[in-house]
Amino acid sequence: MLIFTARRIAYTIPIMLGVSLVCFALVHISPGDPLVSILPPDASVELQEQLMAIYGFDRSYPEQFFRWLGRALQGDLGNSIATGRPVTSEVMNAVGNTLILAVTATIIGFTLGGLFGFVAGFFRDSWIDKLASTLAVVGVSVPHYWLGMVLVIIFSVELGWFPATGAGPGGSSQWAWDWEHMSHLVLPAVTMSVIPMGIVARTVRALVADILQQEFVTGLRAKGLLDRGVLAHVIKNAAPTALAVMGLQLGYLLGGSILIETVFSWPGTGFLLGQAIFQRDLPLLQGTILVLAMFFVILNLVVDVVQSALDPRLQRG
Amino acid sequence: MRTSLLRTTAAAALAATMTLAGPALAETTLTIGMTAADIPRTSGQPDQGFEGNRFTGIPMYDALTHWDLSSETDPSVVIPGLATEWVVNPEDPTRWTFTLREGVTFHDGSPFNAEAVVWNVEKVLNDAAPHFAPDQVGATTSRMPTLRSASVIDEYTVELVTSQPDAFLPLNMTMLFMASPTHWQALYDAVDASVTDPAERAAAAWTAFASDPSGTGPFMGDLLVPRERFEMVRNPNYWDPARTPTIDRVVLVPLPDANARTAALLSGQVDWIEAPAPDAIPRIVAEGNVIYSNPQPHVWPWQFSFTEDSPWLDRRVRHAANLCVNREELQVLLGGYMGIPQGTVNEGHPWWGNPGFEITYDPDAARALMAEAGFGPDNPLEVTVQTSASGSGQMQPVTMNEYVQQSLSDCFFDVTLDVIEWNTLFTNWRQGALSDGSRGADAINVSFATMDPFFAMVRFVSTQTFPPVSNNWGYFGNDEFDALIAEARTSFDGAERDAALARLHARVVEEAPFLWVANDVGPRAMSPAVGGVVQPKSWFIDIAPMTMAE
Amino acid sequence: MAVAQTDIETLATADKPRGYWSGVGRRFLKDKVAVAAGCVAGGLILMAIFAPWVAPQDPFDGTMIRRLSPIGTEGYPLGADELGRDMLSRLIYGARLSLFMGVTPVLIAFVIGSAIGIAAGYAGGWVNSITMRVLDVFYAFPSVLLAIAISGALGAGILNGLLSLTVVFIPPIARVAESVTTAVRKLEYIEAARASGASAFTIVRAHVLGNVLGPIFVYATSLISVSMILAAGLSFLGLGVSPPNPEWGLMLNTLRNAIYVQPWLAALPGVMIFLTSISFNMLSDGLRSAMDIKQ
Helix, strand or coil, X not given: CHHHHHHHHHHHHHHHHHHHHHHHHHHXXXXXXXXXXXXXXXXXXXXXXXXXHHCCCCCCHHHXXXXXXXXXXXXXXXXXXXXXXXXXXXXXXXXXXXXXXXXXXXXXXXXXXXXHHHHHHHCXXXXXXXXXXHHHHHHHXXXXXHHHHHHHHHHHHHCCCCCCCCCCCCHHHXXXXXXXXXXXXXXXXXXXXXXXXXXXXXXXXXXXXXXHHCHHHHHHHHCCCCCHHHHHHHHHHHHHHHHHHHHHHHHXXXXXXXXXXXXXXXXXXXXXXXXXXXXXXXXXXXXXXXXXXXXXXXXXXXXXXXXXXXXXXXXXX | CCCHHHHHHHHHHHHHHXXXXXXXXXXXXXXXXXXXXXXXXXXXCCCCHHHHHHHHHCCCCCECEEECCCCCCCECCEEECCEEEEEECCCCCCEEEEEECCCCECCCCCECCHHHHHHHHHHHHCCCCCCXXXXXXXXXXCCCCCEEEEEEEECCEEEEEECCCCCCHHHHHHHCECCXXXXXXXXXXXXXXXXXXXXXXXXXXXXXXXXXXXXXXXEEEEEEECCCEEEEEECCCCCCHHHCXXXXXXXXXXXXXHHHHHHHHHCCCCCEEECCCHHHHHHHHHCCCEEECCCCCEEEXXXXXXXXXXXXXXXXXXXXXXXXXXXXXXXXXXXXXXXXCCCCCCCCCCCCCCCCCCCCCCHHHHHHHHHXXXXXXXXXXXXXXXXXXXXXCCCCHHHHHHHHHHHHHHHXXXXXXXXXXXXXXXXXXXHCCCCHHHCCCCEECCCEECCCHHHHHHHHHCHHHCCCCCCCCCCCCCHHHHXXXXXXXXXXXXXXXXXXXXXXXXXHHHHXXXXXXXXXCCCEEECCCEECCCCCECCCCCCCCCEECC | XXXXXXXXXXXXXXXXXXXXXXXXXXXXXXXXXHHHHHHHHHHHHHHHHCXXXXXXXXXXXXXXXXXXXXXXXXXXXXXXXXXXXXXXXXXXXXXXXXXXXXXXXXXXXXXXXXXXXXXXXXHCHHHHHHHHHHHHHHHCCCHHHHHHHHHHHHCCCHHHHHHHHHHHHHHHXXXXXXXXXXHHHCCXXXXXXXXXCCCHHHHHHHHHHHXXXXXXXXXXXXXXXHHXXXXXXXXHCCCCCCCCCCCHHHHHHHHHHHCXXXXXXXXXXXXXXXXXXXXXXXXXXXXXXXXXXXX
C-alpha cells in the first residue's frame, strides 16, 4: 500500500511540473500587452517600457518561468497587475467560496444521483428505471448556464423566492451557514449539481445492475431475500467506485465553475478567472489556472490512493 | 437595507438605547451596484474609468479643483476644491501657483498642506520618490498630460510646473486625488521587516493603503473585501458643511452583469444600480424605483476621414449627413435614454459659441445639399463606417448604426457597416484612417468624453494630433484650427479661455468633421428610499448630500 | 463532464465475427429512443444546411419597432430579439455556427487523437510512455477550465474557440485509442502477423483500424454533446463567436438582458443547445449499447 502510494506520488510530480509549464505557456502565448489593464490607451512607448521593466516582463521567458515557479513553490504567486494585491490570497479566498458551492452541489448531486441510479439499477427496465435514466441523460446534456438562467427566471424573476445573484449580505467575508446566506446558495448549487447527478446516476445504475447479475446475488434474490443482505452487499460493492466518481466530479466542478459563477455572480474561482481573462491580468490568470489544475491533480491522486486502499486489486501501478 | 449586518448594528444600537436611554440611532446604509467587475482602486487614483473616480475617488478624496456637481440644469464646471484659488505666473505661463485651503485634515488626523500636494504629484511623476506607484501612473498621467512637477512655496502655497503653457491644467487637477502621506508612511514602516527591497516595501504599503485608505473626502474607507464590496463611513468632520454626509455608511458592490444589477435592485439587495439594462427599466419603474438620467459630456459620433478620395471632403456632404438623422425618433427607439447633441457641447455650455451651422433634422435641405454635390437617387454616395458591437460608452452601437444607415439612405447615402471587436476598433482609432486595420473605412464610430477641452476637441482637430500621436483619426486640421487651439491653450483667465474654446467649438461645428448622433444620458436606477439625488450634466455624481430613508 | 471510458477497452479484446455490423444496425434500429434521437440530430443538421430555404426571414434584418416581440407575434412565431430580428430564423441559422463549433473540434480531435493513440498503442514501449505522460499533463486540467483558459488567453473568435476545444478533446480520445490499440495488439493473430513480417502500416490498416475505430467513434459521438455545451458556453462568456452572427450561446448571452421583459424568449436559444446536446447523447448511448459496449 505504502509503495503504491509513494509510486503514485512520484508519478504526480512530473505531471505537476508539466501542468505549471502549460499554465505559464498558455498565458504567455496570448497576444496583446500584459499591462493593458493599467496602461492608458495613449501611453507613450517610454512609459510602457518603464512599466514592463518594473513588472519583469522584459526578461526572457525561461527566466520569467523559473522565477515564477520558484516563488510559487514558496506560496507566492506574485501580485495582480490590476489591483496590486497578492494573487495567492485572492485565489485562496475564491477557492473557499467555490468550495462552498462545489461541495454543496456535489452532496446534492451525489445524494440524488445515487438514489436515482440505485433505484434504476435495482428495478432495471421498469418505468422507474426509464424515468431515472432519462433524468440522468438530461443531467449530463443540459447546458448548465442556461439551466441557471431558467431557474433565475422561475425562482427569482417570477416567484421571487431566492435571490438571483451574489454570496449574500456582507459577501463571502461574512459567510455563515444561516438562511440569509444559504438562500443565495440554493440556485447556483442546484444548477451545479445537475451534472454530477447525471453522471453519478449513470454510474450507480450500471454498478448496481452489474452486481445484481452476479450469480450468488441472483441466488439470494431467487430465495426471496430481497432484503438487507442484498442491499448491504450492493451498497458495499458499489460504494468505492461511486465515491471515486464523486471525488473526480468535485474536481471538475471546481475547475468548471466559471459559467455558473458568471450567471450567479458568485465570488469564486470561476468569477476570478473571468475577471483575469477580461482584464488581461496575467499573474492572476496564471495563478488561478495553476491552483485549480493543482487541486484537480491532487484530488485525482487522493481518489486513486483511497480507492486502492478500499480495493487492493487496483494496485497494479 | 435588509442586511444581517445592519440588523445586528440596529439591535446593538437598540440595546444601547435601552441601557443609556439615549436617542435611537439606526445606521443608514446606501448600497450601490456598480458596473465595474472589481472595486475600483481605493488608494487615491481609481482605475475602472470614470466610474472609479465616481465611487472611490470623489467620495473619499478631494483634489485641488472639483467639478461642480450641484446642479441638474447648469453645465458642470470647475470650482475650488482643496485649492481656494490658482493663478498662472504672468512671466512664465508654465508655472502655476495654487493657494491651499487651510485647516483641512486627512482621515488619519494629519494636516493637509503644500507638502502633501507635492507628495501626491510625485507619487505618479517622480519615479525616484520612495512612494512612486507605477500602477497608478496609467490612470493618472494621461489625464494631466502637461504636468511635470510640484514644489512647496510655503505651508499653504504650492507651485505646479507644466511642460508647455496649458490653460487646461486646473481642469486636469480634478483628477489628482490627495492621499495622506503621513498615513502611507506609517503603513510603509509597518511592512514586515523581511521585505527589504524598497520598491517592494512601497508596493506593499500601497496595498495596505488600499484596505485602509486616508484622504480628506466626505467619506472614509472602512472595509475592503477584494472584488466583492467596499464600505465607507461618513466623515463627520468634513471641511465643507454642505457636503458633510448624513448617510452613515455607503457600500459599493461590483455587479458587471446588467441582469445581476437589475435582480439585485429588484430584490432589495442594493439601493442603487448604475446603467440598468434599458429593457429592464419598465419593470424597475413598475416596482417603485426611480430612474435618474441627464445628458453627459459624451458624444456618440461618426468621425469622418479627410484623406485623399474620402467622400467626406465636400462639406456639403458632411452637412447633409448631419441634417438627415432624425435624432428624436432614435431617442424614442432607445426608450428615451439618449440626449440630442447640438455639437460636441450643447447650447448653454461655456464652450458652445453659437455655431453658424445648426445640427437638426431637415431631410429636404439635406437632399438639396446632396444634389448640389452631385448625388441623387440613381447615383448614391457609397460610404463605409467602422464600428463595434459593444464597448464602454458605445451605447447600443449596432442598433444605432443600423438606424443611422437607414436614415441616411433617404438622402442618397449607401452606408456599409464594418462591425469589428471593440478593442480593435479602439486601436484603429489611434492608428488612423489610412491604417490597414481601418480597411478603407470613410468614418469611424468611437464615442468620447467631453469634459476636458483636449479630449473633447483639441485631439480631433489639431495637426499635432494626427495618428499615431492621438485620435485625429481622419487627419482633419489646418492652420486656422491650430491657431484657435493655441489661443485657447494660452488664455489663462477662465472666462477668456472659455471664450477661445467657444470660438474653436463654433468652427468645429461649422466645418463638421463629425456626424453628431447622440449623447449618453447615463441612466441609473435608485430605490425610492434614496433622497436628495442630483444628477448633474456630468459623468460624476455627488453622494455626499444624499439622504437615506430608513 | 467526464465520460466513462474504461468500459470501451473491453470491447476490442475479442475480434468481431462477420455480420457484426449488421447486428449492430439491427439492434440500433430496435432502440426507439436512439432512432428518435438520431432523427432529431439529423434534422438539426439538415436544418443547418438548408437554413436559407427553411428560415422564413433574413436573420440579420431587424427594426427597432419589433424589438423583443413576444413569442406568438404574427409573422414572428418565436418573437423577435433585442434588435427586432426574427427569432425563428436566427435559431435556424444559429444551427450552422453552433453545430459547426460543436462538431468540428470533435472531428479534428478524433483524427488527431486516434492517430496519436493508435501510434502510441501500436509502438508500445517508451514511445507509448512518453506520449501518454505528455497527454496526462493536459488530462490534468478539467475540460472546462482548459477550454476557457486557452480561448481566454488567445482572445475571442471562432478559430480560437475551435482550437481550444480541439486541444481539450485530443487527450481523452487519444487515451481511448491507445488503450484499445494496446488491447488489440496483444491479440494472437496480430502477434502472428507481426511474426510473419508484415509491415506495421499493413497490420494497423488491415487489423487494427477495423477493430479500433468503432469504439473510438462511439466515444467521440458522446463528446459531441459536451463539445456543443462548451462551445456555446464560450460564446456565452463572450469568448467564441462575435455578433451579429447568429449562434445559440451568443444569442443566450445577449438575450440575458431581456429576462425581465421577455424571459421565455430569452431562454429559447438554450432550448436549442439542450435539444442538440441531448439528442447526440442519446444517439451515442444507442450506438454504444447496439455495439454491446458495456455501459
